[in-house]
Amino acid sequence: MNAPTKPSSGAPADDWRIDRARAVALFGTHAQDWPIEIVEETGSTNADLMATVKALPRKAGALVRPIVRVAYLQTAGRGRRGRTWYAEPGNALLFSVACVLPRPLEGLAGLSLAVGVALVDGLRSLPLGPAAGQIALKWPNDVLFEGDKLAGILIETAWSTDDASAVVIGIGTNVKGADALAAKVGALNAGVPAQVRGAAPTALSRALPTANLTDTLAAELNALEPALQRFATDGFAPFRQRWNGCHAYAGREVVLIEQGKEIARGVAAGVDESGQLLLDTASGRETIATGDVSLRLASDGAA
Incomplete structure (x- = not known):
């Protein structure tokens, strides 16, 4: 397949790519140790990592640390209930995290909500000013900004045993290009009732004009690292109060x-x-x- 070309938004040539050196400098102590692969294009980062973790031994500790796969373009990206995720290279941060949690399948209840809490905390760590308070959560797996959809979460389970589960967490965050994305989604949803369409898309650049994939990736991974550790130990319970405090509705x-x-x-x-x-x-x-x-x-x- 052809590599994605630079968006025609007039941004600097290097602005739409992830700056590896800067990302590493921004990563916290533990997130620095996560293997991170960045590819130009793939069908779905979730599908890629699902194939990887399905081949692992089905036991706790099968994956020493979470692994991350980022793609500038996903040709078969999807959200919850099989919905297509629309994104132009450089405008959206699209990545998946694979991990093995020491919890059985029933112990994964609330994982998508815990990840949502982590994303809110990560995004609010960026220099958004008063707009940070407008980042909120919509049950069960969306992050909103001023009521519109900023990010989505898709969690899939590769395998589960009595004491461990392998999961892949897909995250898509709209960083730039809100107007173009809203126009595209609006055209595709023409004639669809409002209650079926759901929230309109928005982008981080509405609150932070300098928003970019590098800083957003670092912010989100730095927040996900402790969140996944805590969920592995305690499940959703310690996240409940925080989720309710960020509840958009x-x-x-x-x-x-x-x-x-x-x-x-x-x-x-x-x-x-x-x-x-x-x-x-x-x-x-x-x-x-x-x-x-x-x-x-x-x-x-x-x-």
Whole structure:
């Protein structure tokens, strides 16, 4: 396949690539030790790492440390529920992290939410000023900025035993090109009801004009490293308060959509200790597990 060409945004020639030397200088002590591979183009970094970890011995300690694969362009990138992830090289940070956690499959509950907390903390460490407070979380796996989608998380399990699970965590963060991306996604969603479309895309450069892939990668990996260690030991419980504190829809009326149809409506009341959504409905509080459902604000036009 042809290598991706420099975006036509007028940015400096080296601005759209990751500066390895700068990234290493910005990495914390532990993230520095993570093997990181950067490729021009691939189908999906998640699929690449899934193949790698599926070949590992199925036991705790099969992977000494997390491994990272970054691609400037993914030709088969996807989000939750198989949605396509649209990105132009240099405008989005697209990478996956593979790790073996010393937890059985049921012990992975809330992992995507814990990763979301780490991403918020990492992104807020950048020099965003007051705008940092506008970075928030949408259940179960989106990071929002001013209500629009800034980043998404896709977690896949390669294998699981009674005492260990191999997972691949895919992360896509829109760094630049918000207007072009919004126009493209808007055209593709023409005629689609608002409650099905979900949040419009945005980019980090709206808050930080100098946003770039290098600094964003370092910020996110530095936050992910301690988060994965803590999740490995304690699960989602220690992340719950922080997640609820970053909840974009806290106290607001929301609807749950499944296959384009509303299945529940109520006031979002945060998440429980396993990462399930707490929804205050007319008939009382309900807990909603992650699955083939989508969360939308009721004010977005859901019927």
